[in-house]
Amino acid sequence: MIAFISDLHSNLEALETALRDIREQGVTTIVCLGDVVGYGASPYEVCQLVQKHCQVCLQGNHDAALLDDKEALGFNERALRAVDWTRQKLNPEREEFWPVWDWLGSLVPSMELSPDGMETVQIVHASPREPLSEYLMPTLTADGDRVVANFRQAHHRLTFYGHTHHPGWFEEGQAFHRAAGDDVVLEFAADKRYLVNVGSVGQPRDGDPRLCYALFDGKSMRWRRLSYDWEQAARRIQQADLPESLAARLLVGR
Helix, strand or coil: CEEEECCCCCCHHHHHHHHHHHHHCCCCEEEECCCCCCCCCCHHHHHHHHHHHCCEECCCHHHHHHHCHHHHCCCCHHHHHHHHHHHHHCCCCCHHHHHHHHHHHHCCCEEEECCCCCCCEEEECCCCCCCCCCCCCCCCCCCCHHHHHHHHHCCCCEEEECCCCCCEEEECCCCCEECCCCCCEEECCCCCCEEEECCCCCCCCCCCCCEEEEEECCCEEEEEEECCCHHHHHHHHHHCCCCHHHHHHHHHCC
8 A cells, every 4th residue: 555645835734644544544554645735834843754754755846945946937926935934944054955956946846656566656736748737627627638748758657646636547538537535536447547636735725725635555545534733734834934825725726
C-alpha cells in the first residue's frame, strides 16, 4: 500500500493529521506530489516532516517559485505574497536552512514509480504534458484538447497528479469523476487508462474543508477525508500577517 499526499502548502496541522492516519492504516510508504510550501504559515516544519516521512517527493509550482521568481509568472497577488513571506521565513542566508533549500532544489516535477509487485505508474505534480503548471480541472470535457493531449502524453496506464486540489479521476473517454464523500474507492479496470488526482492535504478546494489524501494498492485507489484543526492553521496564517483570504478559505474548503 502506498499513501499519496499532495499540495501540503505549509499546513502543519493538516499534515500531522494525515501522517497520523497513514500510520494508523499500517502504511509505511508515502509519496508526495509536490507543493510542499506556499500559502500556509509552517514551511520549515512541513518540509522537515516530508523529508522524514516521504520516500519520494516531487517539486510543485510553489516550490519552484520559491527557488526562482521566474516560476511565479501568473501567480495572483496573495500567492506572490506567500512566496515572498516563505522566502523570508526560510532565510537562505541562515545556514540552518541550507539543507531545506538544497532539498527543494533537488526535486523534479515528474517521474516514474515502480512499486514492488505493482505496475509502473507515472507521477506528476500537475499534468503529463506540463508537469509543473498545467491545470487538469474537473470541469474539462473528456474529448477536449487538454485532456486528450494529456492522455497522449502519459507514459503509463496510470498517472497520479495533484495541483488542482480537486480529488477524483479522468478515465480515458469519460468526464471527470469527483471523489466526493468518505472513503471513495476507484477500482482500476485492466483495459482502461486513468489520470488520477489524489487531492490536497493542506488546502482542499472542492467545498470540503477536510484534508484529502489517497491510498493505492496496485488495483484500486481509496481517498481519505479527515477533519483537522483548520481553525488553528488559519490562526497561524493570520498571526503571520499573510493574506486573510488564505486563512478564510481553509474553513470552507475553497
